[in-house]
Amino acid sequence: MTRILRCISPIDGSVFAEREALSPDAARATATRARAAQAGWAARPLSERVDLVMAGVEALGAMNDEIVPELAHMMGRPVRYGGEFGGVRERASHMAAIAREGLADLQVGEDATFKRYIKRVPHGVVFVVAPWNYPYMTAINTVAPALVAGNTVMLKHATQTLLVGERMARAFHSAGVPEDVFQNVFLDHDTTATLIGERAFDFVNFTGSVGGGRAMERAAAGTFTAMGLELGGKDPGYVMEDADLDAAVATLIDAAVYNSGQCCCGIERIYVHESLYDVFVEKSVETVRALRLGNPLEEATTIGPMANVRFAEEVRAQIDEALKMGATAHIATMPADDGAAYLTPQILTDVTHDMRVMRDESFGPVVGIMPVKDDDEAVRLMNNSEFGLTASLWTADLERAERVGDRVETGTVFLNRADYLDPGLCWTGCKNTGRGGSLSVIGYHNLTRPKSYHLKKVTR
Structure with missing residues (x-):
């Protein structure tokens, strides 16, 4: 059965936007394309990935006049506040500036016999489930550094802000980020849980309710998929x-x-x-x-x-x-x-x-x-x-x-x-607020895994 996702505008209760959710098979195919594209993306020079991501951010900013009233229709924020692009640019720019530091090898020691170091290598496919309250800023927290680090990204936005992921993907693709490297997806809860349970992703970042975080963990049980969870607050x-x-x-x-x-x-x-x-x-x-x-x-x-x-x-x-x-x-x-x-x-x-x-x-x-x-x-x-x-x-x-x-x-x-x-600081919480952390150098560490090199030299 086809599932239609609908954004109901809080302004007047009307349907503002609707999109068809991907079937499980179509969603699997999307994840397969992301995985196939990841090695080639990671092989590009870091400076090239940074430049493409920042070009995507600027392309998104060029849409701001359309985005601001669109956000008002979708989630009710007054147009007088001008949207989220200032925060998006600030966060992406900082992560771009510290990319070389955040992803640098950890040098352990080298002498005549051994060379030892620890690399930060991308997880692979990163799945970002973004909330509706600050849909651009919360998404960019993970999307930008994940791409810079050499991961491919699949982005699923909350139904309340249904059009945000489309705009982000359009902006990044127009700037030269390959379509399979950054994909926006429309998924219902069941298909999301299925993909997580099938280990379609190597890292899942979720921002939302405590109940949503528990659902993510249940879906991932036994898969050992790494997760970053920002949940409730008081x-x-x-x-x-x-x-x-x-x-x-x-x-x-x-x-x-x-x-x-x-x-x-x-x-x-x-x-x-x-x-x-x-x-x-x-x-x-x-x-x-x-x-x-x-x-x-x-x-x-x-x-x-x-x-x-x-x-x-x-x-x-x-x-x-x-x-x-x-x-x-x-x-x-x-x-x-x-x-x-x-x-x-x-x-x-x-x-x-x-x-x-x-x-x-x-x-x-x-x-x-x-x-x-x-x-x-x-x-x-x-x-x-x-x-x-x-x-x-x-x-x-x-x-x-x-x-x-x-x-x-x-x-x-x-x-x-x-x-x-x-x-510049790690965005993180404790107790039922969740686990993990985004942004800062630590954000890069969470979006990569350590890989140790213990190299014995051949001497004569």
């Missing part, structure tokens, strides 16, 4: 008594509601020293009340709909449950809130960790704020989570931040900023 902010209050409010609240709260490292809970708590809440409420919820195609809109009605339903459920348990909501329902995808951003106080809104991933424009008396209480609450992606600390004391950061169970610690991905 990222905390901690505002200490000496923090720059205005900067903390502006940054943390933006990190909580930008992109309708649909950010991998968005702030979902905030702990504020009790001496600053009341004024922090007051300023945060003022900030959120100034937002304009509406159609993302309108320049005046500062917060658009959530990408799908079912995502908004989960956020509403968490808010409603918290209110029944004693939480206080500070933002009145906005005129554009339709009870469906258009959701009023919300600030909650009088919250506790007994409430799902402070434990489960919300992935929407809601944040709970709690007072704390000291670092020990803040660390205990920040670590009281099944997730561990990032934490945002706010203080003028760098050494104190480092001490607190050492105790926080996350993949990244921010000081006086939040919700940002620095491509």
